[in-house]
């Protein structure tokens with residue numbers, strides 16, 4: 001099975017898989033512009049998710065339209081993302097809410113990482129007990 005534009009069946013695309021015609025292209029581009037992922041948009045247009053990229057290789061006009069639709073779609077998706085750390089990281093939002101949440105999350109992670117490092121770096125005392133551990137033998141009470 002190949003992924004040629006005619007579905008690997010020569011010029012029988014009319015009877016087999018629907019061609020990636022102007023209607024299908026418009027459906028794909030509209031869906032992408034509205035924020036759909038490539039796989040969803042391709043499904044709506046009735047083509048394989050590889051089809052758009054293959055057409056883009058030989059059709060610069062379509063390639064430009066595809067790139068623009070994807071870029072617009074990314075913006076649309078970013079705008080529908082709730083404000084918080086992931087919007088700060090992935091959508092570059094620098095509003096007060098995103099900044100505060102991203103800073104808080106970063107600070108918490110850093111503190112957790114430092115705790116972990118301290119834990120690992122603490123040397124094991126030569127007595128074999130950590131200083132905080134009370135001796136479990138009555139030996140210690142003798143002194």
Ligand SMILES: [Zn+2]
Nearest residue numbers: 083093095098
């Ligand atoms: Zn924000």
